[in-house]
Amino acid sequence: DIVMTQTPLSSPVTLGQPASISCRSSQSLVHSDGNTYLSWLQQRPGQPPRLLIYKISNRFSGVPDRFSGSGAGTDFTLKISRVEAEDVGVYYCMQATQFPQTFGQGTKVEIK
């Protein structure tokens, strides 16, 4: 299975300031069809996961544009341009390039 490693595991951020989360995969996530199936999920406290970003950089329906994704190959980044109170929670990267889908350990974003 592909191992997904996130850093940092915890990210205290001041409201209005940016936040950045890194995700590294144990092997390239480029699929044979040319796409890279790396997504980001948000899990607010007490809530189920919610899809934020798919295929590295595409925002899912209803996701604010302060969220952006980038990267290629094995290294990926989720950025929040200006953190708001509602962004508190745990963020997971997930790969769907190779069966089975696997997740990073999660990064907790909290307000300082």
Add this chain to the structure above:
Amino acid sequence: EVQLVESGGGLVKPGGSLRLSCAASGFTFSSYSMNWVRQAPGKGLEWVSSISSSSSYIYYADSVKGRFTISRDNAKNSLYLQMNSLRAEDTAVYYCAREVQLWPDFDYWGQGTLVTVSS
């Protein structure tokens, strides 16, 4: 609006069985592959099982293979997970998740149902 509502969780003794259900609405259920993903208390996410739209393709994580059975009833817009020979390490919130039609991302998730395996 896409809705996924899980039910059937609860407290069960080691070695026992439980059947989870996921009721889907707001989309054409029979057109989508569906999955179960679990989350142990305070832990991360683990994919458990998937089933294709017509039940032709079924897959399991090694950790549950031979003990869990996924199924669906497209006429009832429902997904199921039969869990047998339960172990303490199966304790988790179980989410049903819809798979994107063209690639295996999970675009909608239910609220989850808690399964606790304890004597």
